[in-house]
Structures are given as C-alpha cells and as structure tokens.
Amino acid sequence: MPARHFDARRRVVIERVRPEIDGGRFPIKRVVGEKVVVEADIFADGHDQLSCRILYWDETDKEPHSAPMEPLVNDRWRGEFHVSEIGTCRYTVEGWVDHFKTWRGDLLKRIAAGQDVRIDLLIGAEFIEQAASRAAGKDEKLLREWAKHLRENADQEPGASIALEEDLLPIIGRYPEPFLMTRYGKELLITVDRPRAGYSAWYEIFPRSTSAEPGGHGTLRDCENRLPYIASMGFDVVYLPPVHPIGHTNRKGKNNSVAAQPDDVGSPWAIGSEEGGHKAVHPRLGTIEDFRRFVAKADEHGLEVALDIAFQCSPDHPYTGEHPEWFRMRPDGTIQYAENPPKKYQDIYPINFETPEPLALWEELKSVFQFWINQGVRIFRVDNPHTKAFAFWEWVIEEIKRDHPDVIFLAEAFTRPHVMYRLAKLGFTQSYTYFTWRNTKPELTEYFTELTQTEVREYFRPNLWPNTPDILSEFLQVGGRPAFMTRVVLAATLGANYGIYGPAFELCENVAVAPGSEEYLNSEKYEIKHRDLNAPWSLKDFIARINSIRRAHPALQSDRGLRFHETDNPMLLCFSKTTEDLSNVIVVVVNLDSFHKQMGWVNLDLQSLGVNNGRPYQANDLLGDGRYLWQGSWNYVELTPGIVPAHILQIRRWVRTERDFDYYL
C-alpha cells in the first residue's frame, strides 16, 4: 500500500489556487500594503460542509497568520489579506470537513421538520467535547461548559437552543480536527517591493548633453544643474544611460556611421576602454565621487537615480583581455562581434553565457550591481536582458534582493511576449512594454486588458515609454506636438509606471534618420546634444501638470483598477482608474487623432465607478480645468488636438440638489 494511505482520511481536495504562477514556480508581485485576493476550488466527497482559510507568512514570520475564506459558487472559495513587509511573503490554503457545521445545519432542518433531536443533541455535545480537547485555557473551559450544558438539557426543551448558540461558533471554529485538514501542497511566494516599484515616473537623460557650453561634453556636475528642471516636471526617477568609458575600436560615428571621426564621442552602450569597464565612470563625465554626489543631489530633489546596466563590451573592455573565455571565438582567433545577419555590430562583443564555467562570469556580473549599489544606486534599468541567459537573471536578482530587497530592476526587453513575461517572472520588478507601438483604440484596449485584467498583472509590472533613444515611433514622427501630448497622457494614466526620454520628448523632437526608420536623426546615442529647454513649444508644463495629477490621485498610482468604457467614435479612447474603495475615481478620454477635432459620446459603466445611475455627477477636468455636470452613462465629449487632446476627469459622485437641503424634506 502506497504512502498516500496515511492521507486516506483527508477528504478535502484543494485545486486551482489563484494566483499561482506556473504551478507555483514563480512568485507574484505586490508593493507593501497591497492586497492579495486568493481563490481556490475546495471540495470533498459527500455532502459535509467545509471550512477554509488562507495561511500567510510575512518575510520574518515563523508562524502563519490566517484569513478566512468564504464560498462563492460551484465550490470556489475566496479570501484576502494584505502584505506588510518588504521581502518575500508566502501563502497557502487550508480546508477541512467541518462536522460541527454540518451537524448544526442538519439540526436546523430536523427541527424545522419537527423531528425528535434528542440523540442528535448528544452527537453535537460529542463534537463540542472533541473541540474542547484540542483547545486550552479560556476556550477549553467555555467549550466544556457548553458541552456539559447541552448534555444536561438534551432531553429537555432548551437543548436545541443551547446547541444552536451563535456566540460560541467562532470559538469552536478555531479548533478543527487536525486529521481532517487538508493543506494545499505548495506555499506560494510573493515578492513584496517598496512603493516605487508600483508607481514611478522616469526621466531619461544623457549626462554628456548637459553642458552649459554648446558642443561641450557635459559632466555629472553639469547634470546636477539639470535636476531642478527634472524635479519641476514632477518625475521621481532620473535614469542615466551607461556612464562608463566608451570603446575606441570600431567606434560608431554620428548617425551610426561605421567610420567615426576623431572627435566623435561614441555610443555609451559600447562599454569599456583602457580606462575601465562596468565599474568605472567615463573620465569626461567625472569621477566616482562625482557620481555619488550626483546621487545625493538627486535625492535632495526627490529624485532617485536609475543606472543602465548593459552586459556587453566594446573590443577595448578589460574583460576581453582578462576573460576571453567569456566571449565566442571565431576560427581566425578574433572575438565574435554582435550580428543580426547580414548586419554586423563590430563595436560590440556580446558575452557568451554558454561559457563552460559560468560561475566566475555570473559572480563578476553580480559584482557590477553590487558596485553601483555601494555608490547609492537602488534602481537598475537592464539593457536587453532577453539576450542573456534566463537562469542568470533569476540567480542574480535573487542574490541582490536577498541583501537589498529595495532594489528595483527594470527589464528593457522589446521582444516576443513569452520572453518578456518570462523575464518578469524571473524577478524583474518592472518591464518595458509594447505600449510604444500601440496607438489605436482596439490595440490599446486589447493590450492593456491583457496586462491588467489577466494573470499577467500578478507578475508583470508595465513601465510605459512613448519614446526611447532607440525608438521614435511613427505616431510621434507624423503627429506633431499633439501626438506627444496624447502619448504622454496615455503613458502617465494607463501606466502607474511610465517614463520619457528627455529633453527630446518634451521638446517634441520628431525627425527620423530615414523614412520608415524609428531612429532619431542625429541620434543622441552617437553625439552630444545642446537644446533650448525653454522653447515655446516645450511640453514641460503640461508634463508637470500630469505628474502632479498622478501624485494627487491614488487611482493613477496602480494599474489594477483600469477599465475601458465604450465610445461611439473609434478615435476616442475612454478608460477609468479607480482605487479599490472607489474613493478616488478618474476617467480619461483621449483623442487618438492628432489632426482633427473629434467629438462623440462615451458610455461609462457607472456601476464600476460607484455612481448612482439616477443622480447627476460632476466630471472635473484636472488637465483643462473644465467642469461638467453629467447624468446617466452616455455623455458628450469633444477634444481638439491643437488645444488639449485629452480629459483627465475626476468624478465627484455627490452633486447637491435641492433635495439635499434640509428644508426640502
């Protein structure tokens, strides 16, 4: 007889626990204070009643907390709890055949049918005595008294009412029969992050473009002077491309030309020279002390520094000499450069994660993160993680977060869906998305429904970027300033996490290097830029307003409350974000057409917004200051791209009428 015999009396089955990512292989994600709703199919043979509960442990708990579960329909149970500590939380589910509950329900039916229940009351007394034997202290005493009282009155009138005593139900509920308990076979994990993991506004800037001198090579000190400007727009994170020495060999010139001129500065992603590799600061940017000072100055402005980690090397990187075994060799004895045949990227050597002894490589790469953590960095934007081994990411993120659970990793992977999701499962805190190329109503609706209303939301935190130094989308190229307004409103309201590459974005730079290309003309990746931040067309004030709306409205600080609403015009996108208690309700309407005024009707799902369908409500435009008095689900909007192509409406549910005045009654 197999070992499972010893579980023979555990009659309860627990199936389809949600959330559970890939059978429990991966954790779900939350920020501190967030709620976890757990559901499971829980049932047993026969017709006995069950009781169920969640067990959960915060990072430092030895003993679990418990949260009750309630039945929904069709053997589905649900409960919830909140996570309160940064780190790794666990949860599981328990269910048991509850003979006392079954007996009590049956007793009610027997009494209703006028049956003799004297024997049944004695059965009940036995259940209570059994529970008492598992209890202690005051509970045990109460249960023993109850059983005794019931036995003594089983033959008499008050027996039934003693048996049905409601006050004692919670007490007996605490002492289920252990051999009847089934605990779900897995403890499921939650990565609990600090709040910024769930809500952040990023601003990407090339420090070398911050010199006060036109044409001069900016330094980290120059970049400090840019901090007030960035902070004034309301961003939280200032993200720097790699700050390391740049290779000389096969350096790319302006506009990615293969023949660099002597004064070309090269791409910051061609990392490493005789001046150092991933742990060095480019001498023209300054010193490591300058870097630490920059981190501290940013903090004074309420900004955190995010650093780009790009695990690849220029031909001049120290690794190429010290660790040739970390690269692929060609039969002619040279190191294999990056390729996407027939294209060749001879200024970049990819690292070979199939190297026979990956241990040393992994440790070295981990030490890069550790080095910058030691300089005060807690946010890393990881370049192209999808071209490095999955196993490495899982290992290194776990290693780093063990000692620094506050570290945030953003995955810059623009690749196939399964790969992007896998990286998020492996531990990346936030992820780049396809938002950059989702422009139409059906595209945005379908994609953001997938991200926020399916299992994906449990492990993948979207971070939305309308542009990056690599991507000037066609929408931005053709739509002029209104297109930039539309895209930043969408990014900042569809996503609790979003970012822009500036100042290219707020200055509406929109010229591509060639038709059909998404590369910027005169890309900042290959040259120093000098810009007039006060250009009259700058969107800095518009962006500042959006970020201040985000700060004032918690509904915009999470993606779980996203819901799309019908409109009768395909150019009008309407969605809402709400806090769970509906205390904060935001409705966004965006004109997706950058050229024409669009008007039409939006059909709000009022129930989801907590609005009473019969009463008027106020829709206050936080962006344009308009105030609208609406009633019913269908309401008219018109949006002119040349003015402001979007409403960000706060819904105020209680509009006073004469019936609210005392004298009306």
Next chain:
Amino acid sequence: MPARHFDARRRVVIERVRPEIDGGRFPIKRVVGEKVVVEADIFADGHDQLSCRILYWDETDKEPHSAPMEPLVNDRWRGEFHVSEIGTCRYTVEGWVDHFKTWRGDLLKRIAAGQDVRIDLLIGAEFIEQAASRAAGKDEKLLREWAKHLRENADQEPGASIALEEDLLPIIGRYPEPFLMTRYGKELLITVDRPRAGYSAWYEIFPRSTSAEPGGHGTLRDCENRLPYIASMGFDVVYLPPVHPIGHTNRKGKNNSVAAQPDDVGSPWAIGSEEGGHKAVHPRLGTIEDFRRFVAKADEHGLEVALDIAFQCSPDHPYTGEHPEWFRMRPDGTIQYAENPPKKYQDIYPINFETPEPLALWEELKSVFQFWINQGVRIFRVDNPHTKAFAFWEWVIEEIKRDHPDVIFLAEAFTRPHVMYRLAKLGFTQSYTYFTWRNTKPELTEYFTELTQTEVREYFRPNLWPNTPDILSEFLQVGGRPAFMTRVVLAATLGANYGIYGPAFELCENVAVAPGSEEYLNSEKYEIKHRDLNAPWSLKDFIARINSIRRAHPALQSDRGLRFHETDNPMLLCFSKTTEDLSNVIVVVVNLDSFHKQMGWVNLDLQSLGVNNGRPYQANDLLGDGRYLWQGSWNYVELTPGIVPAHILQIRRWVRTERDFDYYL
C-alpha cells in the same frame, strides 16, 4: 551559489505543456491506437533557432521513442504520436538551442547579401565535427567526411553548397549538444485503455424481472434468455444492478414505502443479509456458477457484463457485525443510517471512510472488485462514488489496473462539476453526465462543447444515459414516444459511450410516481416487472438501427470530432461528428420539440466537413433512408416527431456531374 548553477547553460525554457492535467498530477486518457497531440511554449533568450521533440514511452518501453515538433506561432510548438499499448504511457518534451540550424539560416542571409563567408564556413565545419564526435558508426563517418569536405573547400566556390547540403540535415539533427538540451521537468502520464473504454453501448436490466412467468422472480438463467434480444438491438454491454443478497431490516416496499410487505423483494442496493454480502449472489437469482455461466453466455452474444458495485450495507450485511468500526455509531449504540436531513434511509448504512484504520477497509473493498474479476467481470459501474473518499478511488483503481489494465470503471456520480471531474481524474474510465437533464439547444451545445472541446476531454469520458432506474426525466415524462426517440438519438450520437435502462426505455415507460418527481411509478428498484417486449410501440428496431449505424461509422465511435452547426430554428439542433481524416462524416439534425413538426435551415461549417463549398454533396439519411442533394452551407430540413424526429446523415462529398465525364473536357 545554488544548485541550479549547473543548469546555467541550459537556455531553453519549456512552459505550458498541453495536455497536462493539474500540473501533471493526473494522467490523460486514450484508447489504444489513439493520437496524442502535444503542444508547449518553448523558447530561449536571444535569437538562436531551436529544435524540439516529444519523447514518449509505452508501458513496457525502457528507452523513449521520439516524435518531432514543429513551431506554430508565438513560440508555440506542436507534435503528435500514437499510443499502442494498453497500460500507462508517458511523455515529455525536449528543446535545445540548435547552433547548426541558426548558423545555416544566417549563412543563407550572408550569401544573399553577397558577404565573404569563408570564416563562416569554418565555423560550420566545427559544428559538424562536434556533432560527429557525438555520433557513431555510419552517421559519424558521414559527418566527418562532410566536415572535411567543407574545410577543404571553405576558400573555394563549392564551399557554400557543401555547407548547405540538405541530405545531411536529418543526420546532424540527431546529435544535438547535450548540455544545451532542456527536458521538461515532468513525465506526463497517459492511461491507455482498450477500445471499449472509448466506444460502448450499454443496456441496464434487472435480472429478477426476466422470468417467463408473470410475477415470478427471474434468475440469472432466465436472464440468459434475454441476451439474444439485447444483442439484437446492437448493445455491447449488459449492465446488472447489484446481484447480492438483499437486507430484511427496514426493507423498503413498493414505491419506496417504509413498510414492506412480506413478499416485497427490496432494493438490490440494500446489500447484504445473513446469506452474504458483496461477494455473494442472491439465492433467488442463482449461484456463483450461474453468474459465471451468464458472463460466458453474454460473451457468446458479443456482450460484456458490467456489474454494479455499491459500497453500502443493509443493516443485515455481515460487515455490520464483523466490522462495526467501518460505520459511524450513534450515541445510543446503533449504527448511523444514511440521511439527507430531514430524510432518513434506514435500510442503508453508509461506510465511514474516516474510520481510524482505513487500511483494512480499503483492502476488503478492493477484494470485492477482485472477486468479481475472478468471475469474469471486466466492467464495473460504481454506485455513488462521490460519497466515498477520493483517496480510496485513486488507490483502488490503480491497484486493480496494475494487474488488470483492461478493467473499465464507470462512475455513477450525479453531483457538482468539480467532484465529477475529480473522480474522472482519479481514474474512472467513464463517467455519467448531466446529459440526462440537458434538453434545449443552448444547454446541449454548451455542455457538449465543454466535454469535448476543452481540457475536460483529456480525462473525462462521458457515458450518456437518457434514463436510469432512478431518473425518469421530465422530458421523457411529457414527450411521449417521440421524446424517447429524440433522447436515444442524442445519447447515441453525441456520445460514443451511452446506455439505456431497459426495457423501460424501449417500451417508453413514462409515468412518474408523483408530479415533479423523477422516480418511476412502481419503480423496478422495489418490485419485479413483467413486460411485453413485443409491444407495438417498442423502439427496439429503432434502437437496433441506431446501434448499427454507430458500428458502421467510426465518426460516431469517438467524441473528439464533435462540432455544432448553426440552425435558424431554436428547436433544431445540428451537429457533426467526423473522423480525424474526414473519411467518415456524419451530420445529425434533431427536432427537440416532441410535439410539433419543425422546419428550418441548417448552416453547415463545410470546411470542417471537408466539403468543397462550390460543389454539391449528398446527405444520405441513415435513419430514414432519405437522400438529399445539398449545395452550399445553408440547407433546409423538416422533422416530424410522430415519424422520426432526427436525421443521421452521412455526407458524401463527391457527387458526380457532367464535368466528371471524360467527354466533357
């Protein structure tokens, strides 16, 4: 560094393998010869090409067979294989980074771009040499020659064509680099059954009602005389309610009355008396030798005997005295009878699976199956398995099938969906369904789509019963003879497995004991019946015709090919069943209204039937002998309940026209 370091170089990830029931906890089901289609998400970091395959083992295989997988879209791969041995088959999936395939694809791009590929050809030669070092014999020789030839010509004109040699691709494909291979972490199981598990027609009969003498107690010998009749209707399985001694204490009388008369025969499900329990034959039915003889006689008529196993006891069952610990005790010292408060079933004692030492109980119950296997039974219809512990079923079915993999277990569970599905997952070969209460077009469509087009089909084999001794459905009560015709056509064509309780069914017995009840008036459960099998309204010839259609048409012998088609009349249900190769195509149209002629249009999905939309096709009614020439997807039907309420149409796709004659061209 954790142990997973040693997998650091395995870059391929395998996810979402299907079929996989509850994370591999349960096997899928097939009959011998059936196909298993396996899909998985398989991907790696970066842009290298992958190769993937299924590995599978039949019951007796030590080494796996392999079946290729092909990419679909979005990193999904698919392959298939057939199971060929009764028993337990296993399968899993492997994928690997295929450097040679990647290199070959890149080489084609480089050549197209006119690049110098001399170094690339040397890289290719290295890959071929590495494969050769893993090969042996003729393959090794061929690969070594290939590599040598390529090296010698790498600088010359024929180098590229040598590298791209297609004939050698399958050979190098057999020798992937082991350290790059990822095998899915689980071996998934298949319970492979004999064909009758997937295709069967059952006939339930009470042996005691087969006496030639009106009122006489039929015997197993009498029942032998009924076999030609049952066989003539084309059934495969003759299913007997319990044949054991029946209890006296609290025996139920006619129509379930609590006060039995002295000559009342009692319910066969009140098992056990001083004459024996679950391993005895009721003396009035005959001896154990008679039982064995009945099994042999049935076999002569092409019929298998299915025996009812009902693990419950009458108060007189030997177990109640020998093993009181297998029952619950009441405080007054009596055994707890069955209840559904406030209803009491005092003639039945349920077994208590929470008994402190279940081992002895389980072994005893297992020995009941073994006893009847020894008498020649290979099919068991298990009564109310949902009121016995799940763990017991999993154990006992595995134990029995280890020695007797040809045994079929039918779960008679009419209960909540999760419980029914769980029992199927635990090992029951076939299962009763809600078909009995699904009468309308939306009900039938939704339910049978769930059973045949979702994961449920992998483990739950429906067995459809229009009636049982417990259930005379309202549809049958009110619809007269046409209702019986409709329901048997539906059962026999929607379900490859189906059964009827006869002769009540073919004689259209339809009087309930009370309005709103599904109990038969004068139920055969409590008394002996004597019937005129040749009543003019008997459906025996109709049923014989249906069963002969099932035998002639393999499309009706499986449920996987079921598909519903649109009709413009809610009373007309239309569905098709097809073999996988579309060599056999059956379209069924049923009038669900037992009172009125219904007419309308059916809209066939011609592509799914393999019909060329532009050409006419024949629809031959196998039930009514009509032949219709149809063209296009929309076709007219009318069905009169008083005549035949259904078409079972065989679609013949190639109708000859003048263009088929030589002289037309």
